[in-house]
Amino acid sequence: MADAHAEHGEVQIDESLKTHVCSGGQFFGVYIALLFLTIVTVGVSYFDFGDFNMLIAMAIASCKAALVMAIFMHLRWDTPINNIAFIGSLIFLSLLFLFTVADFSTRSDMEPVHGIPAEVNNAFDWKSK
Amino acid sequence: MSHAVLETPTPSGGNFRPHKVAHHFTSAVQEFQSLKLAFWLFLVTEVMLFGGLFAGYYIYHEQYLETFVACGKLLNRELGSLNTIILLTSSWTMAMGVRACQRSKQREMINWLWLTVLCACGFMVVKYFEYTAKFDHGVFPGSFFAPDETYAPFFEGLLHPNIFFSFYFTMTGIHGFHVLLGIFAILWLIWQGGKGRFHAGFSAPVDLIGLYWHIVDLIWIFLFPLLYLVP
Amino acid sequence: MTTNVPVADVAIEEQPKENYLNCSKGFWSWAGTLDHKRIGVMYLIGTTMAFLTGGIFALGIRVQLWSPDGVMFTQETGLAGYNQMFTLHGVFMVFMFIIPAIPGALANFALPLMLGAKDVALPRLNLASFYLWLIGTGFAIYSILTGAVDTGWTFYTPYSIQTEQSVVSMGLAVFILGFSSIFTGMNFIVTCHKLRAPGQTWFRMPLFCWAIYATAILQVLATPVLGITVLMLAFEHLYHIGIFDPAYGGDPVLFQHFFWFYSHPAVYIMILPGMGVISEVVSVHARKPLFGYRLMAFSAISIAVISFIVWGHHMFTSGQSEFVMMAFSFLTFLVAIPTAIKEFSWVATIWKGSIALTAPMLYAMAFLVIFSIGGLTGIFLGALSTDIHLHDTYFVVAHFHAVMMGSTALAFFAGVHHWWPQIFGKMYNETLAKISACFTLVGFMVTFLPQFMMGSQGMPRRYATYLPEWQGYHQVSTIGAFILGTGFALMIGYLVHSLFAGKPARENYWGGATLDWKTATPPVHTNFDEDPVVTTDEIYDYSFLSEEKGKA
């Protein structure tokens, strides 16, 4: 990439770059919190809460994710555009979840259909293997 | 008139090399923030990529619930938890490595990075044992799914158990592939770090690969409960 | 600021000032360039060739449909050839021409200039994006030679799982082209955020930059879902992981959800840059500031956001639940409103301007007329009960060709003609350009209006042979296709001719007001001699043309 501006302008030192540095203790604290939450999520999985299972598991995982994002990935001290980009992607992802799950859960409400057709060509039958 | 060539301050001590700011940027912070925003957008595409997989998993989790819960019990929970702890440790060591680089501590950064690579390889080794444990019993992904006599009765009454294992192998496989990419990236960091390229003035590559590593860890944080502790 | 008075085409004395075209010679100066203008030119050549290839397949389809039993492929000799032809027409046009064309060729050239920047934020990523486009096209051609993809550009399962192996390599081609699109989108978002000229706030950017920014958001957020869908399709085809294959317990409608979650934002990735180009062309050639700048900017962003929640209108008959169909139909009408606002704003911009019927303006007018047809026929397909009748018929074919071929392709050609003097410093033959614009407009009407009629009468899509009562329509449509073909061939002819024997173009040939017209013609390697500063809110202020006239 030498071509046009090969000639040497004089070298200027640019001091503008100040990146935030967390203390070692903060990182270690987050690490311990993550381990603790892992133990909690494994522990909780032994009990059956019916429909709430998924909710609890996702809540714990989201806490761990929030910790990693905020501290390990410096989102807390970062320029707002990076936060908007990342949170925005989670919102757009939830749109994909929202509409597909809405479709699958309310599928034959209006016009109920019973049973599943048996014969589909060369259906996979692992028992006969 | 050609611009003055900008440089970031090079810390003393150690074999640090000065970093020249690219010609089309007007300041070092503009370059750093551009690189960071671009990499965050790349991480957004990673999130959307795995998001598609999670959406597919959630749909079939709702449709074939008892198959998923039954097959989840088949997976080795202890190995899964061990893997989670290993990956969290590697995420912590990576963060400490980035911190060392921002404080221009070359030796300390390289040690933390070696620890991260060590944990990542540990993660892959544990995954290797998990996969072989499944393969020995004929539990292969997709159409090769042919459980032998020890597992066959377990799947007797279940509807399409092959879908759970297809999701299991696809999601952990693609995640494992990303862990491999991360290992190569960190090895490149160690090699270049050794030459003194990364210091407080130019910590962008270490910072960005650190972000990539944390995203890989983030995805495993969601993968672990969904696959191993099927709620 | 050297903007001399736009007098008649007096021959400029010697031309060989140093500019980005002749500042370095040789293959590697182009293949390894990091200059956004050169990458733009390479994209321009590449995507135009992809357009011509796709066009040849289109003519093949039209010839086949000349008679009800098929001309080239009949039932005796097997109709698979026709299916391959419309699949390749779709894949070439969608993934290799229309998605990369305007962002790759025109935005790569014009966006940094409009922002007063020296280059895009990440030049190496820009070059990587072009090479990924090249490799992707190579993979697509490889999968044509080694087998036959006959699944349509939508790769619907379970047919795409049972058909030939080359679907996997075509899927890989789409995966690579997707990454090329992501890299371009990332580059433009960071450029718009970080590299604007001093004093240039967000509302002092030309509307082309807003449209490209909105497209970039779509490219970054939507394309990865296509990546994972194509990857799953490849695993499904090779290892039968059973997610989309009912024989293994999967659900084909889930594939359609994932595919259209990307593909509807993709159709906005196609049309939004076209809207940006038209905003620039209309403002310069009607010599009038854009009408309702802020509303146009917000409607570009709102189109980008709403486009994520309307994908279900492609699947109204595919058996999704009635509640979700109602939701998608309602949201589809929501996205029609900003589009209508943009269309009316362009007409209001032209209203009482000083209109020069130059070639770019003719293409832009053709865009406005055809885009109104495309938009209005979208209403039929958005309403549920009419869509049940019209889905998967030639009405849909005519609708999306009106919006894609009639709008985005014409906007692309309007942009190429508009920026041609700035890109190459040469001028094409104006009268030939106007003739080809008329050919294109007439060709479009003759080709696609009969298809609207056939569609509403129930002629289904992707048919190699059809009921005899539609033969008249098909024959008229085939004649129209050849009129379109001559129009585009004529255009390629005089544009390439102008490269070698064109008259050198004077500075600021059309008298534009935005920063991209403030550079030399063609611009120097680092774009601006001294960095431009934006001081006023009126970025489309054409008073400087009459002031010069007064002074000179």
Next chain:
Amino acid sequence: MLAFLPQQQQEPLQGFDSLGQLPPAASTFAPDVDGLFYFCFWISVFFFFFIAGLLVYTTMQNRRKTETQPAASNVTHNTPLEVVWTLVPTIILMVIFAWGWKGNLDQSIAPGDALQYQAIAQKWNWSFQHPGQKGFTPGEFWVPLDRPVKFTTHSTDVLHSFYVPAFRAKRDVLPGRYQTVWFQATQEGSYPMLCAEYCGDEHSQMRAVVHVVTQEEFDKAPWNARPEDPIEWGEQLYNQYCTSCHRADNTGEIKAAPNLWAIWGKEEELEDGSRVPVDKDYIVESIRYPQAKIVKGFTPGANKYNAGAMTAFSSALIPDEGIDAIVQWLQTLKD
């Protein structure tokens, strides 16, 4: 409208409506769909000519004469105009949305007393089961006048779509899941039924015909009528099920499967090299369990058609007497 062009003089199945835009409205919800279609149509015509007219008018009025002629007006904001052209389209669009949604609710919820039909779609032919009918009739079905009729459809291989333009009814036919589509015919006649979802090589040949008949004629169960002469019936079954893969002519050419000309009594060489005489049990076996014996060179995907394996035809599709008819017809296939 475009009749002046040279068209084969095969009388079209039935005339289209006045503007040549829509097929005849032959079902209960067709008039509602047509109403919405023409509502959108006239709005589009109005807006199209409104925009085109504005453009042509302002181009003629404000043509740039001299090189530096400034614009006649530099107005860039007109809030009332912007409010109007935002609200008016919104209102029109909401009206169209509501009308379309109501129309669709009628289309998707079948009345309780509808006659229950079944339809099976497989690669490139349709089979229909009328109410009370044991087997399936390929290629056509009969519908009583002014009675709601409900189809439960499923496919055995890929996506298809049950589409009758005259009834404005369309619903995809999915493998592995039942889908329902209903309509109530209001006009007698026979209308084409087409497959609208791309399903492979002969997607365009996958057509059927709907016969709308009066109630008395419907009660005579015309679908059971089959030609008395078994040879003719055998040929009819061949035309409905087998033409997409088997040829039956003296040309010696093949498609995806062996040519049936003069096959009766011949010794067929199989994939594993053994030879087997073509007799009745061989024909019965290759129709009921096609995978049992595969002729040399016709393994799935082997020839240029790369078609999949032959699908099995159960007794519901081809009854046993049907196979006898086919056998007798095969015997006539020699010069």
